[in-house]
Amino acid sequence: MAADATGVIHDLGYQPYTGPRFGRAAVVRTLTGYSLRSAFGLGRGARAKIVPVGVFVLMCLPAVINAFLVARGGTRAFPYDTYSYLVRVVGMTIFLAAQAPELVSRDLRHRVLPLYFARPLRPADYPLAKLVALITAGLIVLDVPLLLLYVSTIVGVHGPGAVWHETVLLLPGLAYGLLWSVVLATIALALASFSGRRAIAAGAVAGFFFLTWVLSEVLGTVATGPGHAVTSSTAAHVAGLVSPFTLLDGVRLALGGTQPGQVPDPGAGWGSGYALLLVVLVAASVAALVTRYRKVGAA
Amino acid sequence: MLTTSDPPAPVPPGAVTGAAVIETTALTKRYPGGVTALDSLTVEVAPGITGLIGANGAGKSTLIKILLGLLPPTKGRARVLGLDGQRDAEQIRTLVGYMPEHDCLPPDVSATEFVTHMARMAGLPAVAAKERAAESLRHVGLHEERYRAVGTYSTGMKQRVKLAQALAGDPRLLLLDEPTNGLDPAGRTAMLELIARIGAEFGLSVVVASHLLGEIEQICDHLVAVESGRLLRAGSLTSLTQVSQLLLVEVADGPAGRTADLAGELGRRGLEPRPDGRGLLVPIVDEATCDVIRDAVADLGIALGRMEQRRHRVEELFRPADLEVTDGR
């Protein structure tokens, strides 16, 4: 007594999508998240992680050193606002020179942009999403070491008063790190967006930051005279205009940051000048980015 | 996934509304510098598979950008899927899948990763994007190779990835720009079959921009021919490939003299054949013309290689019908 044999053919044909669809806002958020992951080489193989992770480790070194010193009974070795100027300059230059091209030059070189623009986002959304991602990445690279510094310090202090003291010092430091990231990432992304070739874009970014920094160092040395006694000469302040790093430091000093800085204390006058130039640089870079991608979108 | 005892019949595209998928009204685009890419183009694209031919580079890319809402027209209007091209541009872009002509794939990601990312960028949630990406890659025929980096793919595989990313967002309309570009004959055949299947079974409309009249004739239901930014002709393929009243008769092998014999015999029986390349063109007098030919061939003991009612070809839009000209091959 055999059972009736039955069979079934499943429909493997094309099925339309009936689920929820996200709008522009969610799509831009997705792009930002994706770009942030790219900035650290996630999802792209081991080689892509070498530079970002390496820079991150480098940036943490002062915090690690601090941990050792505190463990031996010392006090915090680095201020929260400046942290370590040299490590930051080198670290951010390398990080941005390597990762800004990763975010924008790749898509330009391989002409992926028409695919993005055929989707529900506006041409200006693309560079802005990339910018937010790079700023966030820079923020991680700059401020997470600060947090490590903080943690490694407060294990060595006693009493809530001391902890509160450290916290109050930490917070402006975090904000200053954000300012660094906003300024530097915007300039780097704008520079990188002009070339589809990674090497050229990286060279442009690294070249700009490095050369302006060297120039500011040289001019600063010259301006402070043979004895290197820092005076509040105009020349030294002018020298500080040359590099974004010194502009940032000047603003920090004007707002009451730890002395000494890279330039003589600028006071309110020069301080406003530095701040204004920073605003101009950021605004010009954003404008360049938006214009660049509007041109690409319509091209 | 449905469970049925039979695969369901394919869904005819445009079955719901039957309305035009693209409508342009006096669409004009002039660039600074005097180049007029589109000149008062008024056309309606019906659902189904439509071929877009003749548009040169500037006109074609301009038209696509205007349809996707990326470029404002100088004059005139475009509507896509019933939506206004300027006002509803973002919504249009959720409903249209675009496959560019040029290379547009980064070489260092896998097809799966790339198509998933693009599906998310089309507004799909993460899990749905992954699933639809996998399905799209299956529909275009990419299997285990989808996990390798795209840079290792052949041209044919890359074209399929481009098509998959256009499909993954579940569009109502596919814009395919020269989809057989760079493919060898086998690759072209495979791609054309895929497009025909998509148009027939997937329930979406397809616009194929191509310069190759042969492939347009093969897979398209309708045609829009543009030249110098203006509409040259728009209509169904059947209207453009109608049968003429001419029969082409070819003798199979054998000495060329047999063709002349046949011509003579047909003349004796009241027909007026004239030479055409390797055969004869015989004007059809009435229903019985083909019988006359059959009988003449049988009586003469000639091997019949071909008897075909000549059709008009799309090529005639660009060149007058040369049904009278000898091929001279």
Place this chain on the structure above:
Amino acid sequence: MTANDMSSIELRGVSQWYGNVVAVNDVTMTIGPGVTGLLGPNGAGKSTLLHLMAGFLAPSRGELTVGGAPAWRRPDVYSMLGLVTEGESAYPFLTGAEFVRAAARLHRLPDPAAATRRAIGLVDMVGPMNRRISTYSKGMRQRIRVAAALVHDPEVLLLDEPFNGMDPRQRLQMMDLLRRLGHSGRTIVFSSHILEEVAEVAGTIQVMVAGRLAASGDFRAIRRLMTSRPHVFVVRSGDDRRLASALIGRPAVRGVELTADGLQVQAADYGAFSLDIAGLARAEGIRLRELLPADESLESVFAYLVAS
């Protein structure tokens, strides 16, 4: 057409390898006046073959002569040879006319201006000839490159994917041009993936598969040589089923299929079937409306050659 024809290209046992990659494998062919289409899947060796014919490389083995003498290391072969390569190399900052005239002067023509005008007229680029090449569309660039290759009126013209990027009207014009040049006794060789165009323009074809020469000649004749494959015909008649029944009784017929579009007949013996069909239809009193060879197109022949 003898081997000593001034414009013929002859290959004898030509092989070309790059390290372990054998791009061309023991190819023997003669290409004479008229238009010859060079076909093959990607990577079959077509570009390499064209480069060998153009004298860019010496064959790793074998002999290759153009007009009776080897093309390699013979600068004066370029006075009789024109080459249009794949890709879009043309100087964007020159105007079309300047580009062609530069080619004319490189060939040391006695009247470069006249030759330039003539060549540009042949490719129908007179209108835009004084505009910069950077403003040209892909098809226009292609045409100006053909003009530069024709400016010295070569007897041999080699083209790699010449119709790339051209819109339908330009394609048809270029096809006409190649046909005319072929008729006038020049030797034209072009490679293309667009088989319908090759079928219209080329008198003979050379099919390369994986570096070897798979077939040469007229593609219909090649099809007839494939005797192991039955010829497929589509027959439309006044009574398909009755005709099918009659046909299956004939020894020349291997199989018959009734489709919505008519009968598909597999004829094991092409000659016998084509002799038979008219008489058979008449004897049965069946009107024969159409008889079409279904797999005699270049597409089918090519697919069979690549598959085997």
